[in-house]
Amino acid sequence: MANEPDTFEMQTPEQWKAFSHPLRLRILEELAGEPRTNEELAAALGELSGKLYFHTKKLLDAGLIVLDSTRQKGPITEKLYRAVARRFTAPTPVKGGKTPPLELYLAAGLDLYRSAWVETSGELAELGFHLVLPLEPERRAEFAARIRALFEDFKAAGSEAQDAQKTALTVVLHTLDRSKEDAKEKKDAPKMDNAGSAGGTADGTD
Numbered sequence: 001m002a003n004e005p006d007t008f009e010m011q012t013p014e015q016w017k018a019f020s021h022p023l024r025l026r027i028l029e030e031l032a033g034e035p036r037t038n039e040e041l042a043a044a045l046g047e048l049s050g051k052l053y054f055h056t057k058k059l060l061d062a063g064l065i066v067l068d069s070t071r072q073k074g075p076i077t078e079k080l081y082r083a084v085a086r087r088f089t090a091p092t093p094v095k096g097g098k099t100p101p102l103e104l105y106l107a108a109g110l111d112l113y114r115s116a117w118v119e120t121s122g123e124l125a126e127l128g129f130h131l132v133l134p135l136e137p138e139r140r141a142e143f144a145a146r147i148r149a150l151f152e153d154f155k156a157a158g159s160e161a162q163d164a165q166k167t168a169l170t171v172v173l174h175t176l177d178r179s180k181e182d183a184k185e186k187k188d189a190p191k192m193d194n195a196g197s198a199g200g201t202a203d204g205t206d
Contacts, residue, residue, distance in 0.1 A: 013107075017058075056081060060081065065083050068080045109168070
């Protein structure tokens with residue numbers, strides 16, 4: 001078996017689409033350990049082999065898993081697959097082009113959330129928020145580093161508890177165009193009359 005690299009940088013919509021499904025994430029986790037056949041995967045994950053075949057085919061077509069080897073089992077040739085890496089990452093954002101570089105990353109997170117929401121039985125733990133903060137470059141770098149460190153701390157700690165569930169987190173941090181913000185503020189600012197007060201009558205009409 002060839003040694004997998006530690007990380008694989010995903011570049012295409014097909015790769016992100018294949019990645020953004022809870023069962024495929026479990027398949028990738030299993031295949032990062034050792035090569036397995038579709039039947040071995042089905043037994044390890046407690047799923048039907050027919051269902052697994054559909055999802056392993058998606059991962060194979062996207063290049064996230066590869067055929068590692070084959071072996072004979074009587075008249076049947078079994079195929080063993082392995083993951084191309086243990087960790088899958090987004091490319092480093094680069095300015096330019098028609099599509100924002102992290103758009104696929106966000107779309108994959110949304111697809112994963114949608115799949116989990118549809119397929120998960122029982123209550124789905126959810127938390128959502130959107131913040132816009134004024135941050136100096138140094139504070140912004142500190143904020144990003146602390147988010148990353150928090151994630152890595154929890155990832156390193158892991159859990160073997162029976163009630164532990166895979167929990168997804170999608171984070172995108174980006175600055176806003178200050179010049180466009182200034183233009184919008186000027187456009188939205190109330191008009192002033194010559195006396196220095198806001199124009200308009202007491203009932204709000206001009």
